[in-house]
Amino acid sequence: MIERARDFIWHNARTLEQRLFEHAFDGGGAEAVVRAVLAYRNDDGGYGYALEPDHRGPTSQPLHALRALQVFGEVGAPEHATSVLTWLNATCPDGSVPFGLSTSKDHPKAPWITADDQGGLLLTSQIAAALHALGISDPWLDRATDYCWREIEQLEATHPYELRGAAMFLDEVPDRARAELVAEKLRHLEPSTEGYAEGEALPPHEFARKPTSLARAWFTGEQLENDLDELERGQQEDGGWNFNFPAFTPITHFEWRSIATIDALLTLRRYGRIS
Template identity: 80%
Template sequence: MIERARNFIWHNARTLEQRWFEHAFDGGSAQAVVQAVLAYRNDDGGYGYALEPDHRGPTSQPLHALRALQMFGEVGAPEAAGSVVTWLENTCPDGSVPFGLSTSKDHPKAPWVEADDQGGLLLTAQIAAALYALGISGPWLDKATEYCWRKIDELTETHPYELRAAVMFLDEVPDRKRAELAAEKLKHLTPHTYEEDEGLAMHHYAAKPAGLARAWYTDDEFDKGLDELQHGQQADGGWNFGFPAFTPITHFEWRSIATIDALLTLRRYGRIS
């Protein structure tokens, strides 16, 4: 399975995902991954240039900041995240992060990427989770955490991506008792999907065995979900992703990311070594 995926990555992936795969499965260096991410960094400390494939163009955007933090987390490089924190402090001083900034209005982006400067739980929760996972703290994260708690407490309905973002936050936030209570509440929310084929799988909510959302499912349910993930490898060695490719190049960019994510999930759950 890994060998077939390796072949797919060498055929189709960007340098960043090739370096990430090498680090995850072939003993590649963490610094090589960090250097690949830094190629997308702007002078303002943020990130652009389609680091996150659905937001094209050069301007620093929250989606790219999130992806940079997540990649630094994958390789245990908290020291690389300093410029992102500074950029967040300057761009989102109240602690709430927009899905997209209006500075990208003249550049291509997926139709579901709203560049309206309006903060929301979707990005704020994921960025806060990524910072906590890196062991980073500070005044900006305190404000973001306050915002996330308030928005999670207010949720009466949600959609799959927002629900996943909330769970990601709850998995990492230090207040474990409050997180467990909030996760129990979220379990009973029915997410509304954007499109019929865009619902998320169980492992997207419980990406690791210790995740709070793992308790939402029985062992049999979750094992069947992992079976589906394991059998989702395509003939070319890669996995598919569950949303449209808004421009042709993102098809293989997202498939490469989905392929490494699938392998890492299967490894965390003991399906591969």
């Protein structure tokens, strides 16, 4: 499985995903991954240039900041979160992060990306989760954490991506007792998939991203095992995995497939399906 995925990555992936695959499965160094991420960094401390494939253009955007933080987490490089925090403090001082900023209005982006400068739980929860996973302590993160607690605890209507973000936050936030109580409440929510593409609803492993995830209790053991079986079977003939949302421009097809391939392998490894 890994050999076939390696062949797919060398044929199709960006330098960043090639370096990340090397680090995860071939003993590659973390610094090489970090250098690949830093190529996307702007002078303001944020990240641009389609680091996250659906937001094209040079301007610093929250989706790119999230991707940078998540990669730093994969390779254990918390020191590189400092510039992101500088940018977040300047751009989102109240601790609430928009899905997209209006600075990107003149550049291409997927049609589902809003660029209205309106903060929300979707990005704030994931960025806060990534910073907590890195062991970061910062006043901005304190404000973002307070915001996430308020929004999640009063959550009544949601959609799968927002619920996944909430689950990611609850897995990493330091107050474990509070997180367990809130996770129990969230398990009873029925997220709406209105407006989603066919087949875009998220499977169990997207919520329970590791065996210790609180969202694991949202599913039976059989449901999760069946989902992981299906994830294993999802490897295509060319060695890569697919993603379950539309590619809004041709270049993103293989960019997202490379990310999906590494994510699938990391998930299977976390659950002990591969070594």
